[in-house]
Amino acid sequence: MTQHTNEHAATPNPSTALLTDMYELTMLQASLRDGSADRQCSFEVFTRRLPNERRYGVVAGTARVLEAVRDFRFTDDQLAGLDFLDDRTREYLRNFRFSGHIDGYREGELYFPNSPILTVRGTFAETVILETVILSILNHDSAVASAAARMVTAAEGRPIIEMGSRRTHEQSAVSAARAAYLAGFHSTSNLEAASRYGLPAGGTSAHAWTLLHVDTDGRPDEKAAFRSQIDAQGPGTTLLVDTYDITQGVRHAVEVAGTALGAVRIDSGDLGVLARQVRNQLDDLGAYDTRIVVSSDLNEFAIAALRSEPVDIYGAGTSVVTGSGAPTAGLVYKLTSVDGHPVAKRSSHKASHGGAKRALRACRDTGTAVEEVVYPFDSGMPELGILHPVELTMPLVRNGEVVDDLPSLDESRDHLARQLVSLPWEGLALSRDEPALSVRFAGL
Structure with missing residues (x-):
C-alpha cells in the first residue's frame, strides 16, 4: 500500500454550540428564572451495559470532546435563531464560556459497566448544556474504537487498514478513522483524517x-x-x-x-x-x-476465522465505521450531585449511583487487572490488600482551561495496546456475555 504521513495538528472547529438538544436550553432558561442555574453540580458519563458480546469498551474521542467544549461559543447568528428563549437566556449564552472542571479516563483506556468515564463539574447552567455534544462524540468514537480493538485482537499482530469512508457520513468517516487508529489499525484510506490527525494513509x-x-x-x-x-x-x-x-x-x-x-x-x-x-x-x-x-465486509469474527490462512493484511470498512453493528456505545450523561449532595435516578433498569466519583484499577504483581474500584471523588484511595492501584481518573480541564501535557494520539494508542494484554485471558474472548472485569463501589 502507498503510505503517506502528515503531522499537521487538528484544525480548530467552528462553533459547536448548536450541537445540542433543545431541552438543554429550555432547562437553562428555567434554571435562570428559578435561581438554580448557579447550583454546583456534577454530571457523569457512564454506561449501564456493554453492547452485543463485548467484554470491554474503549474510551475514544476525549480530545475531540475537549475541543468541542473549547469551541462551545454562541455566535450572534446562532442566538438570533433561538427565538424560543427569552432575552436573559440569550444574553447568558452570548457570554458563555465553560469555567468548570472535567476529569475522566484518558483516551485508550478500557471501561466497563458503571465506569465513571467522564465527570463534568460546574454550575448547573454550564454543565447541563454540554450533554449532547459530549455524548455524541464519546458514543460514536468509543463504539468505533471498541469494535476496532476487537478486530486488532483477532488479527494477532497483522496490520488492518481502515477503509470505511464510503459507508458513513463524511465527517463521521474522519472521526472513525481516528478512533480506529487509536485502537491499533495500521492506516486509513481517508485523506482528511490523515491530514487532520497525522495518520498514515494507504x-x-x-x-x-x-x-x-x-x-x-x-x-x-x-x-x-x-x-x-x-x-x-x-x-x-x-x-x-x-x-x-x-x-x-x-x-x-x-x-x-x-x-x-x-x-x-x-x-x-x-x-x-x-x-x-x-x-x-x-x-x-x-x-x-x-x-x-x-477485504470484503470484514469484522472481528471474520478476521478471527482467517487467522490460520496466509493473509498478511486486512482491510475493514463497514463493520468498523458502524461500530461493528453497534453504532453507539450506550453512554449516558447523568446528574450525580447538587451542592455536594449525591443525587441518583431510581427508575427501573435505569438506576444510577449518586455522587461525584473517580476510579482505579486493582492489578496483580504481574500487571493483570482484577477489578475496577469506584469511590467518592474527594475521598482517599480505598485499601486493596495485596493488589496494586492504577489510577484511572485524570484531570482534563481546570477552570475552563484544558490541562497541559495530555497524552497524544500515539501515546493513547500505545496505552490501549498495553491495557488489552492486562485483561485476564478470557477477557479477550469474542463471544462472552460478562464484562472482563467487575466494577466495585467503595464508600458510596
Whole structure:
C-alpha cells in the first residue's frame, strides 16, 4: 500500500454550540428564572451495559470532546435563531464560556459497566448544556474504537487498514478513522483524517481501474491496467486481482510486476480458500515476498476465522465505521450531585449511583487487572490488600482551561495496546456475555 504521513495538528472547529438538544436550553432558561442555574453540580458519563458480546469498551474521542467544549461559543447568528428563549437566556449564552472542571479516563483506556468515564463539574447552567455534544462524540468514537480493538485482537499482530469512508457520513468517516487508529489499525484510506490527525494513509486502486482498461475491440485488458499502475506507483504497489478470474489476475500481476510485486488484494469470494490458492500460486511463480491483502465486509469474527490462512493484511470498512453493528456505545450523561449532595435516578433498569466519583484499577504483581474500584471523588484511595492501584481518573480541564501535557494520539494508542494484554485471558474472548472485569463501589 502507498503510505503517506502528515503531522499537521487538528484544525480548530467552528462553533459547536448548536450541537445540542433543545431541552438543554429550555432547562437553562428555567434554571435562570428559578435561581438554580448557579447550583454546583456534577454530571457523569457512564454506561449501564456493554453492547452485543463485548467484554470491554474503549474510551475514544476525549480530545475531540475537549475541543468541542473549547469551541462551545454562541455566535450572534446562532442566538438570533433561538427565538424560543427569552432575552436573559440569550444574553447568558452570548457570554458563555465553560469555567468548570472535567476529569475522566484518558483516551485508550478500557471501561466497563458503571465506569465513571467522564465527570463534568460546574454550575448547573454550564454543565447541563454540554450533554449532547459530549455524548455524541464519546458514543460514536468509543463504539468505533471498541469494535476496532476487537478486530486488532483477532488479527494477532497483522496490520488492518481502515477503509470505511464510503459507508458513513463524511465527517463521521474522519472521526472513525481516528478512533480506529487509536485502537491499533495500521492506516486509513481517508485523506482528511490523515491530514487532520497525522495518520498514515494507504490506497491504490479499485475495480473501476481494471474495468477502465479495454482494448480497441472493447475486450478487458487487465494486464494494461496493472502495467499502468506499476508505471505510476512502482512494483511495490498492491494489485487488485479478482475483477475477473482470480487465477488469471495473479498470473497477469506477476507477469507485469515481476517477483518484486508488493501485494495482491482479494475483495470477494471465500477469502480463506482464495488466500490459500493465491499463496500457492504466488509461490509457484517465485513471488514469495508478495503479500496478500483481503477485504470484503470484514469484522472481528471474520478476521478471527482467517487467522490460520496466509493473509498478511486486512482491510475493514463497514463493520468498523458502524461500530461493528453497534453504532453507539450506550453512554449516558447523568446528574450525580447538587451542592455536594449525591443525587441518583431510581427508575427501573435505569438506576444510577449518586455522587461525584473517580476510579482505579486493582492489578496483580504481574500487571493483570482484577477489578475496577469506584469511590467518592474527594475521598482517599480505598485499601486493596495485596493488589496494586492504577489510577484511572485524570484531570482534563481546570477552570475552563484544558490541562497541559495530555497524552497524544500515539501515546493513547500505545496505552490501549498495553491495557488489552492486562485483561485476564478470557477477557479477550469474542463471544462472552460478562464484562472482563467487575466494577466495585467503595464508600458510596
